[in-house]
Amino acid sequence: DFFSALYKLQDLLREEEKLQLDLSRYISSVQENEQDVPLEILRFSESLKIKRKTINDGSAYIEHPVNDFHLLYRFVVEWQSVFDIIFCKDCEETEAAKDFNFTVQLVSKRLGLWPSSYDLDGASSALLRLWKVYKLDLNEFINGIVQTYTADQPMSDDEVLTVAKFADSVKDDYSEMRWLKALYKRLQTQDGFSHSQTTVIRVARSLAASFYKLGFPKKGIFILEPFQSLENRDINSDVAFYLSNATSDENETIPEPATEDAMYEALCREEQKSLHELAKLRCFLRDTVIPYYKAKEEVVNYEPRIAIFHDVISPTSIEHLKSIASKGLTRSTVFLENTGPNGQVTITYGKQDNIRVSQTCWVRTDEYPELSRLENRIQLITGLSAEYKPVRSHSEKFQVVNYGVGGMYTAHHDYTEYKLGIISNPMDSEDISTSGDRMATWMFYMNDVKAGGATVFPEVRTRIPVAKGGAAFWFNLRPSGATDPRTLHGGCPVLVGSKWVTNKWIREEGQMDRRLCGLTEDAVEDFPKI
Ligand SMILES: O=C(O)CCC(=O)C(=O)O
Numbered sequence: 001d002f003f004s005a006l007y008k009l010q011d012l013l014r015e016e017e018k019l020q021l022d023l024s025r026y027i028s029s030v031q032e033n034e035q036d037v038p039l040e041i042l043r044f045s046e047s048l049k050i051k052r053k054t055i056n057d058g059s060a061y062i063e064h065p066v067n068d069f070h071l072l073y074r075f076v077v078e079w080q081s082v083f084d085i086i087f088c089k090d091c092e093e094t095e096a097a098k099d100f101n102f103t104v105q106l107v108s109k110r111l112g113l114w115p116s117s118y119d120l121d122g123a124s125s126a127l128l129r130l131w132k133v134y135k136l137d138l139n140e141f142i143n144g145i146v147q148t149y150t151a152d153q154p155m156s157d158d159e160v161l162t163v164a165k166f167a168d169s170v171k172d173d174y175s176e177m178r179w180l181k182a183l184y185k186r187l188q189t190q191d192g193f194s195h196s197q198t199t200v201i202r203v204a205r206s207l208a209a210s211f212y213k214l215g216f217p218k219k220g221i222f223i224l225e226p227f228q229s230l231e232n233r234d235i236n237s238d239v240a241f242y243l244s245n246a247t248s249d250e251n252e253t254i255p256e257p258a259t260e261d262a263m264y265e266a267l268c269r270e271e272q273k274s275l276h277e278l279a280k281l282r283c284f285l286r287d288t289v290i291p292y293y294k295a296k297e298e299v300v301n302y303e304p305r306i307a308i309f310h311d312v313i314s315p316t317s318i319e320h321l322k323s324i325a326s327k328g329l330t331r332s333t334v335f336l337e338n339t340g341p342n343g344q345v346t347i348t349y350g351k352q353d354n355i356r357v358s359q360t361c362w363v364r365t366d367e368y369p370e371l372s373r374l375e376n377r378i379q380l381i382t383g384l385s386a387e388y389k390p391v392r393s394h395s396e397k398f399q400v401v402n403y404g405v406g407g408m409y410t411a412h413h414d415y416t417e418y419k420l421g422i423i424s425n426p427m428d429s430e431d432i433s434t435s436g437d438r439m440a441t442w443m444f445y446m447n448d449v450k451a452g453g454a455t456v457f458p459e460v461r462t463r464i465p466v467a468k469g470g471a472a473f474w475f476n477l478r479p480s481g482a483t484d485p486r487t488l489h490g491g492c493p494v495l496v497g498s499k500w501v502t503n504k505w506i507r508e509e510g511q512m513d514r515r516l517c518g519l520t521e522d523a524v525e526d527f528p529k530i
């Protein structure tokens, strides 16, 4: 899938340039033969020239959610209809068309898979998610404005309609209504010449239908009122239907449905700790066994302790990790627990799911020995062994993660409840199959995100904004070995830009004399006093 991966969007952008050049060549060759080029194709080609003019290397272009939507929409809808016209079934096959087809086949082969309606659905879903989580102003959003970042073009009416239809297809009636309403408002405020009456009527009817679906038929009638004088049969029968369903007690406002995870979303938008709690947080230099190296530690929560360590990975190491990972990124997977009809729990490993939208690549230290320096640094700072070994490893491989625009990870726990010395997951390789649970999480932040992408902990109202070169660290298990549910956390959707992190999960194996259990079951770490 394309939307979850920036590098794939980059491929699309690059390949589109070739398509565009070849379409121009096709057009001139047809015109040289004194034949007519269909008007739609001329229009598309002209508008594409204008659109692509502002794209330089493209990396900034694809950081904006609305630009990404444009790009996918062009591939799935607009280019497709160009092909349908040029390669139509009953048309004679001209030399120009053959040449153009050659390029299309080549591009198609290089892309591997042409983006499909599945990808456009993914893009629509991402726009809806960003709009909801960050409570974006919808009129601004459809005009391409996100905070201080503006898309190259506003969304077209058809694009807005595509998102509304997607909302309808996933039974998100409220969002469908809001997007149709925003579109309707836009159609009304623009001058009458740019839109045909049929478009306006179509949107008005859809909007009225969505009001009806939400239980507000009167609002539907109100929308259709201005068109009743047109004696349009469809409109009149819609109105009659809504009238027969209208009751006298219809509320003024349509309630917004509750979000699934309100605290996660609130934290994604802004800090939720009180000023009183925030005032207690501290930064300090943590001693290490090297007398002249002290780690810059920022405590963001005390119970459980969650910390950011600043400046713990160099730009060179970051580029190195990224370049290794770029060759092997694939869509991230998760473990899914399903409870069957008889209450039996089955776990599916390695499943793709919309709770985690990103690309990952595992990187082994035995393949890239220079990365052991990063493991040593983690050990220096945390006192835990982060050494990777092919058998009974102290930590997992480095997991490099890349989130594109809209990419995120909903709230989850990192612990697996695997027992030390026991194979709990049949899919695990020898390195970690008996190494126990994920005692701690260390996560490097490898770039700055323009907007969005914080790491948040809903149970303890904690928010870590992304800062390049730093790392987040926390224990998923208590000193007793019990799992700590307060460590629930997630990665917020990337709003503008992209996000690169690298996880290093530290396993129980090898930590016996590094992290002591404490004398009681509820013992806590003895952190340096501040
Ligand atoms: O990207 C983030 O901020 C969190 C990632 C995460 O929790 C994970 O990969 O397990």
Ligand SMILES: [Fe+2]
Pocket (backbone or CB within 6 Å): 412, 413, 414, 489
């Ligand atoms: Fe996690």
